[in-house]
Amino acid sequence: MTHHPDSEVLSAFADQELSLEERAPVAAHVASCPPCQDSLAGFQRIKSLAGALPRKTLPEGWSPLPQTRPIPSPWEWLKNARPTVWAPALGFALLLAVTAGWLFFPKHPETIPLEALLAAHDRYLDEGLLPPADLSSGSFSAKLASYEESE
């Protein structure tokens, strides 16, 4: 080990919590590193002082501290929360969503496709006394094709 082990590793070394494979390189380094020897000595002194502190017995009926739980997800929170909490919250969220939708996405009435009207106009031109300027009268079928495409 060429670099100094960090304080967590030294502390674990002092508490003999490292595995054999982890311990060997740390021991080899500490043996030749005065600064790390000082740090290790400091950890061992703290450990010794903590061990010398008086012990007290907990009174009867004293319940152990609850174990630390992970922060619940929003769904778990919602599942476990009381209706008086989540119902108004949900209602407010819905109201906010509806208002935002009304403001930013105003509803427009459905429109009648213009292509159908253009096709109807061209179809009627075929009924004229004179043929349209397009003698093939291709406009109606072309409009119908584009109306079909737009459907």
Place this chain on the structure above:
Amino acid sequence: MNGGLKKILPIVFLIASAGQLGAQTPEEILKNALESSGVIYRGRMISVTHSGEKTRVSEAVLSSGPNQTFRKEFLAPNGTVERLVVSDGETEWIYIPARRVVWQGNAKKTDSKALTPEEEWALLTKNYKVALAGEGRAAGQEIWTISLSPQGGGKTRRSLGIAKKAPVILTTREYNPDGTIAAQSDFTDIEFPSRLDPALFEFKAPQNTQVKDHGLEPEFLSWKEMKESGLKLGTIPASLPQGFVFESGDVLTVANKDVAHLRFTDGLIVLSLFESQDPFGRARAPWNDEPEKDGNTRTGHTIRWKSHNSYYILMGELPAPVLQTMAHSLK
């Protein structure tokens, strides 16, 4: 050729033409062509239309048979048929091979129109001057060129090339008021056989093809019948400026909505007025009381406006300012 002959020949030609024409007036030549629907022919045609800033070209093979039967094969640039229209005189089919769709509807039924052919012809000759503009050749045939010039300004002028051999229109030109061409059609070649294979005018939908009724063949309702149809309609004048008269109306159902389709004609140009309680076209486009240009038709324009909770679209092959004047008359 000596100089004297050079001077005489044009005069001889003119006299001969006048003699030939003397048997028929321009109106008679035109009327004969319009009434001769049973001429059998087969030919190839090219049509060009200028709509706004777009130019469209189409090529078609046309076959005309007896009893108002016809076959039109509209060709794609590679020569394949991209659209086929067939009529047996009773039913018309429009087949679009690429989409495997067939639209069908009633064939053209001019006898049902509110205006008789004679009334329509009288309206045409009242609003347009019919004259012989010259002679020439088209599709290998000798033709008369008949011009129809509007009596009033602002409308399009039309010229028709009618074959001398058979009363068939071989060329058309539609001119904008400024003299530019709005649309033209020309037969590039044509033949007049004694008969064509009847199978040309029969149609059977190919397998795996969807057949639909387009429902756009018009009815010809009078104004009274339109009012009795139950649709909410505004008051429409019986006539418009520049010789247009109300011809007939119809009720369309588009996207489950009822639309009134009112038609005005001056004998040549048709104006379509659509009225509905629901808006047309683009969903978010504003609708104003003042008629304004909306878009283009084949060679004309569409005008839109809103009045008393009804939506209107007016369309026809006229310049936009002229259509706006018509729209003001309709408000």
